[in-house]
Amino acid sequence: MFPRRTILTGAAAVAAAPTFGQTANLRLPGGPSLRPLAARFADKRGMIVQRVRPPLLETPFEVFADGVFTPNDRFFVRWHWADIPTSIDTRSWSVKLRGAVERPQALSYAALLRLPRTEIAAVNQCSGNSRGLFQPRVAGGEWAHGAMGNARWTGVRLRDVLALVGVRAGAVTVRFGGADQPIVPDGPKFLKSLSIDHALSEDVLIAFGMNGAPLPILNGAPLRLIVPGWFSTYWVKALNDIEVLTGPDDNFWMAKAYKIPANPLADVAPGMKDYPTVPIGRMPPRSFITAPRYGAKLAAGAPLSIEGVAFGGDCGLRSVEVSADGGASWAPATLGQDYGPYSFRRFSAALAAPAARGARTLLARATNVQGVAQPMKPNWNPSGYQRSCVEPVRVEI
Amino acid sequence: MTRVALLLAAAVLTAAALPSARRPAPARTALAADPFAPRARAITLPDDTTLYPDGPGVDAMNGYCAACHSPAMVLTQPKLTRDEWAAEVAKMRSVYKAPIADEDVPAILDYLAALKPGA
Numbered sequence A: 001m002f003p004r005r006t007i008l009t010g011a012a013a014v015a016a017a018p019t020f021g022q023t024a025n026l027r028l029p030g031g032p033s034l035r036p037l038a039a040r041f042a043d044k045r046g047m048i049v050q051r052v053r054p055p056l057l058e059t060p061f062e063v064f065a066d067g068v069f070t071p072n073d074r075f076f077v078r079w080h081w082a083d084i085p086t087s088i089d090t091r092s093w094s095v096k097l098r099g100a101v102e103r104p105q106a107l108s109y110a111a112l113l114r115l116p117r118t119e120i121a122a123v124n125q126c127s128g129n130s131r132g133l134f135q136p137r138v139a140g141g142e143w144a145h146g147a148m149g150n151a152r153w154t155g156v157r158l159r160d161v162l163a164l165v166g167v168r169a170g171a172v173t174v175r176f177g178g179a180d181q182p183i184v185p186d187g188p189k190f191l192k193s194l195s196i197d198h199a200l201s202e203d204v205l206i207a208f209g210m211n212g213a214p215l216p217i218l219n220g221a222p223l224r225l226i227v228p229g230w231f232s233t234y235w236v237k238a239l240n241d242i243e244v245l246t247g248p249d250d251n252f253w254m255a256k257a258y259k260i261p262a263n264p265l266a267d268v269a270p271g272m273k274d275y276p277t278v279p280i281g282r283m284p285p286r287s288f289i290t291a292p293r294y295g296a297k298l299a300a301g302a303p304l305s306i307e308g309v310a311f312g313g314d315c316g317l318r319s320v321e322v323s324a325d326g327g328a329s330w331a332p333a334t335l336g337q338d339y340g341p342y343s344f345r346r347f348s349a350a351l352a353a354p355a356a357r358g359a360r361t362l363l364a365r366a367t368n369v370q371g372v373a374q375p376m377k378p379n380w381n382p383s384g385y386q387r388s389c390v391e392p393v394r395v396e397i
Numbered sequence B: 001m002t003r004v005a006l007l008l009a010a011a012v013l014t015a016a017a018l019p020s021a022r023r024p025a026p027a028r029t030a031l032a033a034d035p036f037a038p039r040a041r042a043i044t045l046p047d048d049t050t051l052y053p054d055g056p057g058v059d060a061m062n063g064y065c066a067a068c069h070s071p072a073m074v075l076t077q078p079k080l081t082r083d084e085w086a087a088e089v090a091k092m093r094s095v096y097k098a099p100i101a102d103e104d105v106p107a108i109l110d111y112l113a114a115l116k117p118g119a
Helices: A011-016 A059-065 A109-113 A158-166 B003-017 B057-067 B083-094 B104-112
Strands: A022-025 A034-041 A043-052 A056-058 A087-088 A095-100 A105-108 A117-126 A148-157 A173-178 A191-195 A205-210 A223-225 A239-245 A259-261 A277-279 A284-290 A304-311 A315-325 A343-351 A357-369 A393-396 B040-042
Touching: A011 A059, A034 A056, A059 A284, A095 A109, A105 A158, A105 A205, A109 A205, A117 A205, A148 A158, A148 A223, A158 A205, A158 A239, A158 A277, A191 A357, A304 A315, A315 A343, B057 B104, B083 B104
Parallel strands: A095 A239
Antiparallel strands: A022 A034, A034 A043, A043 A056, A087 B040, A095 A105, A117 A148, A148 A205, A173 A191, A173 A239, A205 A223, A259 A277, A284 A304, A304 A343, A315 A357, A357 A393
16 A cells, blocks of 8 residues: 555644634535634645645635735645645756757756846636636535735746747747656656747746745745736746747646636536547636625615725736626726736725615626626536636625 | 835835836845845645544545545545546546555545535
8 A cells, every 4th residue: 555644743743733723614515615724834824724735725815805915925825746845945946948949058046036027916826716616516626716816926037038048940839847746656747838939928937026025935936937817827836947849748737637628718518528628828807806795794775885806817907897786787896006917906886875675696797908708607617627707795785 | 214124115115106017126236135035945834644534445545545635635525426536536546646556446436435525
């Protein structure tokens, strides 16, 4: 039988144990919905523990009510294999640059720091964010909405790094790997790729900073690929390997995993088989009402103040509309400060006092600058990817 | 307020006033002042000592499944059919190379199919 990892006992286990105590309720249809809330977990605090090993930590939804940027110590965490870096030394860290390049080399962290720096505000969202809300339910990390966050990412442009080594003619794909490793012999190492055109675009960064501080180790320190507008699966953590390929990447994580039905909403009927699939990529727009909270009891006769956070996905946000009658009528929300096309943006609206007491369904619907609006109906696919529908918030007046 | 604090406050205010998504990062005067300057750091991950709740097949669950991931990964799943669990176990074996012996698969499926997801 496969040897189980040694169970620590005694003082060492106590010292390293996460401080659980409170419980979070994710309200997933049919459950299970209760998760431990860790007061502390390595360099994180106040996180929903979906899984200790390898860590899956969800940001509690109320964090999104606080502002536009998600604090580093509340930012969600997701790793595939349990062998993840826990100590890093950027005095000796380097990134291998190899494949179809003129001057293959190992670029040191220090040398990378000397390249021109840039900063971009961007949402980082797991492909499976909100998977736990799929109906029928699907297997996987059972997240509510907290497998996302927004940060200011500081780093250098990937294209500046590729220019140092010279991309050869015939390059098609650029593949990225990090310091995380499979813990099973022959397990597929986590590798992701971008097309050469995408890799050479101005928005793709190699970041070392997050909200003005070094990246937390659990979020991919010391270097992380930043792919604004695209799902987090491409944002390779603890980046130490970049390989330019002269053909498509047929590695498992591109060819088999993270595939979605080949339609804009990644939507198929439950039970459907043998439909065309494509690698997941660009994010659609989403919006979330952060106030009032789900289940809130509101005073009758008072104006209804709605607040939230929204993003356009792979382009800027054009508008957010809100409804206090389940979608029968909509009113435009006021958008907050614009931190760029890939960032969260706050929205708010003050609606007239509802005439009648009782249950109400509040809705918000985002439309991006390309005219893509959130659908009312949830999408479905067996992997639980790319949920983007309007999310109802039920309140009592 | 110290001079450094004033400078920092000014930098923060300047940054906050710029709405651009891609404003240039502040110029560096010396590498020593760079918050991203090379250094070593580490975290300690919590260990997970939880085991699968008792039931037929629990030894196989603790022996195989808990080797790679916390039991929470399984125990937070919604109610799945035996066929759905069989697909998950097949994926763990064929794709993620979980070294589960053929003869131990039925015990694992018995355990998984009998799970009654809690609240």
